[in-house]
Amino acid sequence: MTLSTASGFQEQPHTADWALEVWAPDLIGLLQHAARGMYGLMQARLQAAPRETYRFEIAAPDRETLLVMFLAELLYFTQRDDVGFDQFDLIYADERLTVEVEGAPIEALAKEIKAVTFHNLAVRETARGLEATIVFDV
């Protein structure tokens, strides 16, 4: 699924697992679309209410680690609390990401993601901003 030409995500072929190509003009956009893509792959359907807010911080030495840790954190909350997220307010400063995400209890989840991997992960600067392809273990 492509949200817009300036930013978006798209599933890429992978024999056993899932690969998700994500692009956005900046790092915040990349993280937001990676999260939306991850929930898209899981085919997560959220209940209308109650809305729930989670806040956390991540410190990471590089953009790839930040991306993996951010998605892994969301995945952990999803699996622990049966909650999915659809709003992502992020602030990145001094190698630290401040996260406020909003979502709701999961009504249906078609697929399970076991983990977010570092496999061949590189956040690349391209003509359309930043791009990365994330491989999920399923």
Added chain:
Amino acid sequence: MVSINILKQISDYEWEIPQETRGDMRVPVRLFATRELLEAAFDDKSIEQAMNAATLPGLVGRVIVMPDMHQGYGFPIGGVAATRYPDGVISPGAIGYDINCGVRLLGSTIEYEAVKSQLGDLATALNQYCPSGVGSEGAVRLNESELNQVCEVGSKWAQMKGYATEQDLRRTEEGGCLAGADPTQVSKRAKERGRSQLGTLGAGNHFIEVDVVDRVYAEDAAQVMGLHQGCLVVQIHCGSRGFGHQICTDYVQEFQGAVKRYKISLPDRELVCAPLNSPEGQSYLAAMRCAANFAFANRQILAHAARQAFETVLAGRIRNWQLHQVYDITHNMGKIETHDIDGEPVKVCVHRKGATRAFGPGAPELPEEYRSIGQPVLVPGSMGTASWVLAGTEESMQRSFGSSCHGAGRVMSRHQAKREVRGETLRHDLETQGIHVRAGSLPGLAEEAPQAYKNVDAVVETVAGAGIARLVARLKPVAVIKG
């Protein structure tokens, strides 16, 4: 870009990528495959990933790749790599997120023809007794102290609770308990995820399958294993659930720093590793063993549930409805073993990811009744195709670190399978073939369609032809339960 031209053919079933092929390879790569399977392997990145695996520090012998190879993340599925103990490395990514994903086989003397009309009820009962699906939770809920016990003693915990027999444990790899597990090395998060998931199948490619023994190839071994032509068997395929996934996630993140501290350079960050004798390596080893023991207990409780399902449907209808354990093997694990390297016994850490231990006759690690025939090797096929029971050989000890293949191996992405196969049509086709299907998700069923996998018979022909396993029996599915 790698091509088939870089490979040296050793025999009809063996190929080698010389160490000199790439400057950063520390050992050669040995592939077990027919030409056809090998050519298919070049359609994805499994060969390139095998060459990447050959760059791990402290490797001995060769990196081995099985004929069911396919692209994974970092390390190929179907890969085996041994590192020298204690100064070689251990790599969580070379074991996988589903630590101790494995297969259990239960045998019986239940004749297929005698219970054919009850198979639908049996499939329904198995589906009811064995929780499955995304985020499934089991009937067994553990407090922290109980979870720590499961981590430390594995299947023995299930035995203490009345879910296992002495024979079950004896016929489980490592007796269902890896020594050296330390729950203090497991994060709070992993424990939170593990507490409610014991005794659950999960989703994805995990399944419970009722099969009939279609053909026996080695009467001696089949006799000892209790496999009888025309009788039912049950396969259980699953692993350590969210508990193991979280442990691997934690350590792959932690090891990103470890490789810098130990000045290890790798072609893929998912291959991160630490020396076995480092604090980081020891910590992961202890945590990984907890997940391994969790998975042994998980399959044991599912086996207990399968027995309950059989009792519910068949007790009173036939005399012997019992299921006995044939064997339980792991195909995602790192284990300290001793192997002959250039004629010398060397202690190594064998990483098997999508590869099965296949110890030959005489191995002291095997239960007494299997020492004369070799270790049972369980090779599930895809739904609607055959599965196989093999036995380890002396050759496997010499040429593949006592390892063999683990399944059919995927050839088609999940996305493509869903595009090409409709779950409902597949279920109808399988039912038409006499295979009862209980599936939590039809798109999930489509992803696991037989056409998404290699021909398991060709995979098995390769390992048998190469001599690293011998054929014992072929199984044909009659009921499939999927999350």
